[in-house]
Amino acid sequence: MDLSRLCVHTITTKPWPIEVAMDKYAAAGVAGITVWRQALEGRDISKVGENLRARNLEIVSLCRGGFFPAKTTRGLADAIEDNRLAIREAAALGAPMIVLVCGAVPGQPLAESRKQIADGIAAVLPLAEEHGIRLAIEPLHPVYADDRSAVNTMASANAICDQLDHPLVGIAADAYHIWWDPDLAEQIRITGEKNRLFAFHVCDWMTPTTDLLNDRGLMGEGCIDLKGMRAMVEATGFTGYNEVEIFSNRWWSRDQDDFLQAIKIAFGELFSS
Amino acid sequence: MDLSRLCVHTITTKPWPIEVAMDKYAAAGVAGITVWRQALEGRDISKVGENLRARNLEIVSLCRGGFFPAKTTRGLADAIEDNRLAIREAAALGAPMIVLVCGAVPGQPLAESRKQIADGIAAVLPLAEEHGIRLAIEPLHPVYADDRSAVNTMASANAICDQLDHPLVGIAADAYHIWWDPDLAEQIRITGEKNRLFAFHVCDWMTPTTDLLNDRGLMGEGCIDLKGMRAMVEATGFTGYNEVEIFSNRWWSRDQDDFLQAIKIAFGELFSS
Numbered sequence A, B: 001m002d003l004s005r006l007c008v009h010t011i012t013t014k015p016w017p018i019e020v021a022m023d024k025y026a027a028a029g030v031a032g033i034t035v036w037r038q039a040l041e042g043r044d045i046s047k048v049g050e051n052l053r054a055r056n057l058e059i060v061s062l063c064r065g066g067f068f069p070a071k072t073t074r075g076l077a078d079a080i081e082d083n084r085l086a087i088r089e090a091a092a093l094g095a096p097m098i099v100l101v102c103g104a105v106p107g108q109p110l111a112e113s114r115k116q117i118a119d120g121i122a123a124v125l126p127l128a129e130e131h132g133i134r135l136a137i138e139p140l141h142p143v144y145a146d147d148r149s150a151v152n153t154m155a156s157a158n159a160i161c162d163q164l165d166h167p168l169v170g171i172a173a174d175a176y177h178i179w180w181d182p183d184l185a186e187q188i189r190i191t192g193e194k195n196r197l198f199a200f201h202v203c204d205w206m207t208p209t210t211d212l213l214n215d216r217g218l219m220g221e222g223c224i225d226l227k228g229m230r231a232m233v234e235a236t237g238f239t240g241y242n243e244v245e246i247f248s249n250r251w252w253s254r255d256q257d258d259f260l261q262a263i264k265i266a267f268g269e270l271f272s273s
Helices: A018-028 A045-054 A073-093 A110-131 A154-164 A184-193 A226-235 A256-271 B018-028 B045-054 B073-093 B110-131 B154-164 B184-193 B226-235 B256-271
Strands: A006-009 A032-036 A058-066 A097-101 A134-137 A169-174 A197-202 A242-244 B006-009 B032-036 B058-066 B097-101 B134-137 B169-174 B197-202 B242-244
Touching: A006 A058, A006 A256, A018 A032, A018 A045, A018 A256, A032 A045, A045 A058, A045 A073, A058 A073, A073 A097, A073 A110, A097 A197, A110 A134, A110 A154, A134 A154, A134 A197, A154 A169, A154 A184, A169 A184, A184 A197, A184 A226, A197 A226, A226 A256, A242 A256, B006 B058, B006 B256, B018 B032, B018 B045, B018 B256, B032 B045, B045 B058, B045 B073, B058 B073, B073 B097, B073 B110, B097 B197, B110 B134, B110 B154, B134 B154, B134 B197, B154 B169, B154 B184, B169 B184, B184 B197, B184 B226, B197 B226, B226 B256, B242 B256
Parallel strands: A006 A032, A006 A242, A032 A058, A058 A097, A097 A134, A134 A169, A169 A197, A197 A242, B006 B032, B006 B242, B032 B058, B058 B097, B097 B134, B134 B169, B169 B197, B197 B242
Antiparallel strands: none
């Protein structure tokens, strides 16, 4: 089984501390890892980076920055500072990219939040340039438009990228968030054409979905046409990782070794050429 | 308080049978009613229509038809027959319009479901013409794209309307489903321009939303800019009802007289000019 393009997000196996996760992923033949910031709490970040590289795990990205919108000047400034911290953390870890969950404030017009998001990214870009860190805007499913992201379509993410027009600013396309979009094929094509398709995240949409945040499915458990979406992504020339990002109370309650094995099998079935 | 454009959906006060609801709505000064088909089960539909008119309740629409997509020929035919039945029910009731929740089949490509939806509407149009019943496509929030509707944006609904190009086919714009759409203002404008903005449904989006189907908020409880959206709708020349359609386990568990009073107050605060 070719796992050379399989990346796993640490949040996927949340019950494992990163020290366990890195050993398990390496032993399983997983090639890449995206590190969630909470997995780094209390750790020497540079040392974690060294340990990941020592296990031949490619650090794909740090997850996550963003949450730029706020109702106060202080809130906006705090968000920018936190994103600068994330850039320094990514540099210390040796991650070349940060995934941005852009944020939203309930009741604040989404257009205003989008403006704050663009302004926030612009404010941290100089530091990102200094460290050579790419910033990947992740459009979130419209179900999260109230308090998690005002960027809910690839078109909306592309609009911000067009506005900022910077080689370090691109898009993380997550199947869970965008599978329903009638413009998906066209938007993925445009994103690739503009050299800003930075990441591809996979999981599945469960029917019924019993929890708005933590009931994602393993690839193949749900209704998303992942083969079709991967074909769209590959058609752009994308050769990056297929990143498995699953929040699931159901899977987290099970043996994580079994889960990792199930991930490998599902990845093999869906993504091996 | 001007309630002349207030319509309430029978599902909003689900605990009340329609015989109770019509008396309560009339006594409260509600002007319009949209009747859900389950409220008619076991009733003489023509007689219900007479009783509504006797109480000066304007019958705004019958809710709902749709669910056209299916994986089998039999399933497709059954859906068309059920929509023909809905048209006959609307005619018997004296409802000039049917709201369509268009349907989706988990795992079937949404583009295929959209084609089946357009074909299904086309198949029932002759009967709709015969009875003069308007068919209002209701775009559903993308969170329902797996099994309730493959039509998830105003643009997608407008595309089907363009294709069918018939004066009886238009759109029911429901705030809950479309508030997040970056193209909302433009799409509402286009819908009005094409004389196909048939209905405007209101409620609110709760943060957090604890149930995917039945945790809608009363207007003002959530984050939707309803005043702004109503302004967009009115700007098209729309003079129809503002239809209160709330599915809420929380409100259904409370005294429905109190709920109806709360609806009137919320309507007055948000929608009186």
